[in-house]
């Protein structure tokens with residue numbers, strides 16, 4: 001006999017209901033209501049399967065499946081009352097189903113447990129987020145491709161150690177992020193393929209004595225196959241960890257780009273102007289236009305890393321199979337997914353709207369002795385000088401230019417010959433930044449033709 005105050009789902013052996021504090025620490029409905037659509041899809045598939053193997057009558061299965069749709073529309077329409085006493089989304093949905101259809105609702109939980117149910121729901125949710133992340137990344141890649149195409153031959157300084165290194169093209173720099181994001185796409189796709197096994201039917205931990213058809217529920221829910229070990233199926237959260245891992249690396253890429261945008265939009269660089277739509281003003285300094293979206297992307301990424309560490313920490317000490325610790329998986333992943341989608345959308349908007357300052361890029365590209373390597377390479381090619389000696393001669397010329405307060409192309413031929421007498425006037429051809437980038441035609445190099453080839457490859461890939 002169930003005590004009035006004990007839980008209707010498992011109150012049989014309980015004489016009293018939970019303490020209020022117990023209820024507060026135990027309930028997950030405050031956040032796992034986000035799994036409602038997945039929970040109902042899982043239950044509908046389960047009910048159809050139970051009927052197909054004659055565990056449920058067709059009439060009961062029909063009532064359950066239709067009743068669940070009513071519950072879903074109540075939740076989506078905002079008229080559903082969630083109850084903390086009913087702990088989580090699974091029991092909230094089932095209790096409402098009981099109110100709607102009566103006795104058959106009690107048959108739905110045959111041959112399953114909340115353990116395989118929550119694993120299935122959460123996997124379905126994470127799988128949707130992977131699809132959303134892939135879409136968001138593709139949209140950002142498209143925005144980068146548009147920038148890269150417009151400025152395939154615009155010259156800008158390339159940096160190492162944030163010191164001017166060699167001239168590169170704007171298109172090349174944009175395409176570097178396309179490559180990073182391309183790896184993110186494939187990481188999400190890999191994770192999706194690996195996780196796509198259905199836990200439903202693993203029941204509490206050991207499987208079930210009912211003659212269920214796990215292939216049928218797996219197929220109905222878009223999984224490739226049922227998970228092969230029931231203990232693993234209910235205790236596995238690798239799919240969430242892989243999502244967080246892929247999200248963390250993608251977020252890291254966004255953060256690095258955000259950092260560049262912060263630097264580039266500063267008055268000292270002026271490489272890009274961010275649009276009014278993606279910047280803010282200052283309440284006291286009228287001249288300011290702040291790159292807040294970039295700064296917030298850079299900062300919010302910390303939440304994703306935090307979620308990754310938090311869930312690894314939750315999982316690392318758990319014996320098989322399910323432990324209630326695992327209820328703590330959801331809020332972390334929800335927050336990380338929300339953050340990633342927002343960061344991707346904000347970055348896409350910023351990139352789409354930003355305008356590169358071509359004259360500022362080219363001016364910066366020509367400063368800082370950026371063609372010194374071209375000069376050294378010319379000494380090797382034209383004078384057959386060993387590279388180490390060419391490096392030394394070039395270094396002497398850079399020092400000379402620095403003393404004179406000019407750049408390498410401003411030195412006279414006589415200046416050059418005072419350092420090495422075989423240097424001739426042809427050297428000036430390689431000292432210009434446009435010649436410099438045009439000469440870097442090696443595969444993957446910064447030459448505009450190479451960049452255009454990479455843009456074309458990506459355009460074809462995205463269709």
Ligand code: ARG
Nearest residue numbers: 028088114115118322326327
């Ligand atoms: N709310 C629970 C969770 O999120 C559902 C599974 C509960 N299972 C149990 N054996 N108490 O993990």
